[in-house]
Amino acid sequence: MARIVILGAGISGHTVARYLGKWVGRKHDIVVVSPKPTWNWIPSNIWVGVGQMSEEQVVFELPPIYAKLGVDFRQARGVSINPEGDAAHAKPFVTIEYTDAARSGQTEAIEYDYLVNATGPKLNFGATEGLGPEDGYTTSVCTPQHALHANEKLQEQIAAMQAGERRTFVIGTGHGMCTCQGAAFEYIYNVDHTLSEAGVRDKARIIWISNEYELGDFGMGGVHIKRGGYITNGKVFAESLMVERGIEWITRAAVNKVEPDKIHYEDLEGNFHELEYDFAMLIPPFAGVGLQAFDKQGEDITSRLFAPNGFMKVDADYTPKPYEDWGKDDWPRTYQNPSYPNLFAVGIAFAPPHLISKPMQSANGTPINPAPPRTGMPSAGMGKAVAMSIRDMLAGKSDRPTHTASMAETGAACVASTGSHWFRGTAATMTVFPVVPDYEKYPEYGRDLDLSSGEIGLAGHWMKAVLHHMFIYQAKLKPGWSLLPD
């Protein structure tokens, strides 16, 4: 009997756990380690952030689900990995620190035959002074608790505007190297919609601020779509929606400090600006969660397993090279660590080889460019591919991974709500294939134009509502869950 340990129970980690649980759960030991006992459908945190959903609607308890599957759940965080074991352990092991009330702070070493790092991001609010809801002045929609707080602050602003005051809202990215522009894009339109529904939109100035070179970049270098008889870059549509909704935008910006009433940022020309605000939601940059690694002798090998940003190295080409030499083969396919074949990293936890968007820096040398997005669909795809590979390796079918999920060979569908209502709501539905442009296969635009699309409408809102229920149903392992797409 082998033991597979999965660090993290988010979209990617839980995907690994449910498939391995289904396929090999009776024969092998599966352990899931996660600091929180709940699973969160993160895309719907946006709606919590505007008071359209409660926390209970976007989370559920994991332990009963894992019990159903025969998976051993530990409420703990990963601390370090010893992929070679140590003096006391012949087998590789991971050290965890419990976070549940009964065992808080206690550590334990769990030996493994396979380890999947699906720890997701550290929300690195500390990278910008004054950023974040805990130690700073801005709100966030990255977690349900943050989103609840954001809605609380939003409602205070609405009350002030209903009393006749004017307010300024700033939404976007809180650092020059953020990803996740899509979440902020969704949130700004939901705030706009909420203010309109509250009858106070005319008293609000809403401003988008991001590190994208142009609107519509989303960390993917933008996307071209066929629409209205033309092949058009998404920038045009993103700007169109901003103008339609009366929203101003600032791009090519690196927010570098936040005060209670002012946001400081640098632009690509190296000039520094201040933006006064009343309410701000700024996405933080992401980093790895801070796992360390040690060899058999106890020597620190963290830099061998992890990139400087804390994300785990996998089968990507990390050779530094100029933008002109980037290619689809730089991107990982199996998510296997090159040093230890029983070690994998999926979702946000793997280290991308480089950006997707063209790197840009200000005249002062400040990097101002979005990091690559790892959205739900590719993240679940990676999780399933790794689960299939581990299943096949356990069965002796192969000594190497058997399934792949390169972001340069798979697509993504994103549904960005632009206002929630069964009849008055809309959403922007975007598909892109592949996520990382492949200029060898698609020389002109890097993408398949039949599968790269965008449209706004009520159908998108219905789609988003369906996906909310469908993915929660699937994650709860309800009947037929494995027949649903990931």
Add this chain to the structure above:
Amino acid sequence: MSVKNKEPYQQAYYPPVPTGFTRAMRNSLLWQAWRFIAINLKMIKLIVKSHS
């Protein structure tokens, strides 16, 4: 600056803005019912191609 004014050479002056018809179609139940089917078909195609 109010984006509603759409002053020449300012940010809001250039991007396309949907017509009333385009906006109405976004919330037309009949049209959006068809778009819901079309979007689902496109997503299925995308998923199949991603897994192949």
